[in-house]
Amino acid sequence: MSIDAGSYGDPETRSRILAVTWDLVADRGSSLKLSEVAARAGVSRQAVYLHFGDRNGLLLALVHHMDETLDLGESLAHVHAASTGRDLLERAMRLNTEFWTAVQPVAQVLEAAQHDDEALGAAWRDRMKLRQGVFAAMIQQLADHDQLSAQWTLEDASALLYAVAHFDTWRELTHQLHWTDDHYVEAMTRLLCRSLLTS
């Protein structure tokens, strides 16, 4: 069903199941089994169905659970408190690498699941819309301080920043090419400064 977004049962049990799901998605990927989730959470398989309806309901709840768990408000405030354009971009890339470290395994599963379940796809795209907004605000901040190169419109600059900071770029550099997080932050910051900021 997965219409049942309302919560059932003990919230403690619920969030324990979600935490276990997060872990399991991280190292099993899309081949996540509900029986395994239940076993690791120390509940019966049916408890999972009682709480989340079905497999996609569980993943959908996981998206919301990540929102609450991560709570990016404070981190974003720190990014926006940057004084220079370079500092802003560097802080953004630093937060970006932390964000994807936590979220990337789930992101990959969700993007793959968009074909099957419309609600799941919509939930994920919503989160990404928020992300776009965050990056758009950064570009606006740069423009307000006359640090955005005149070559770019606000729209193009924020779209590019959003897209280039997406998880594939991060994953290829840090996981496939074995860059450190610092190396990622430094190189991306340089790339973005040179292309987006006034020289």
Place this chain on the structure above:
Amino acid sequence: MSIDAGSYGDPETRSRILAVTWDLVADRGSSLKLSEVAARAGVSRQAVYLHFGDRNGLLLALVHHMDETLDLGESLAHVHAASTGRDLLERAMRLNTEFWTAVQPVAQVLEAAQHDDEALGAAWRDRMKLRQGVFAAMIQQLADHDQLSAQWTLEDASALLYAVAHFDTWRELTHQLHWTDDHYVEAMTRLLCRSLLTS
């Protein structure tokens, strides 16, 4: 099994199955059913097993099939024939958008399947290694003509170019934000020129 990389049966049937698989992966994603592949290819479900061993064997064969079908040699020659650094990058981004248009749906499924099947993951990473080599050659060409900014090492520049040109960036811009291919090429070229080339 999927050890059976050797070909079985009529090559025409084989490539017909692969073509159908490619199509189906493109619009069904990872929820591809072998019975559907068989039906669309006009063969029995068992014929698919005879040819490819199992589901992952089919996907593995698809990777090789894409290599042969795409045949990027000529396109790459055209990219490298560019006279200026800007032209080189623009031609690369133009080819990039064509490449991902064809390959992206399969890429997404394969990246998700890496968890399940080691051979599949290895095959895909091999292809991406080739891609890295291609971009490294471009950076080398820029360096040879003194057009690469001194701010970058060859390694960092080619890794960044590779990663930024990866499919997520392309997909977010063209599919989620509805950029045209031309817009993608133009914006990415500008971004890369400003950050990689000598000013």
Place this chain on the structure above:
DNA sequence: CTTGTGCTTTACACTGCGTCAAGCACCATA
């Protein structure tokens, strides 16, 4: 007219998903 190849047909075991119904433990409250 035999043999091998390429494929079909039917059948079956297995796994994971989703559902159902009964029941149990542990509260509250009357």
Place this chain on the structure above:
DNA sequence: TATGGTGCTTGACGCAGTGTAAAGCACAAG
């Protein structure tokens, strides 16, 4: 101390999709 509700368990079942096995059929080559 009985009553009812909540949160979960237990065991069973139907279903879909994967993968395997065995028999058979059409057709071509010797």
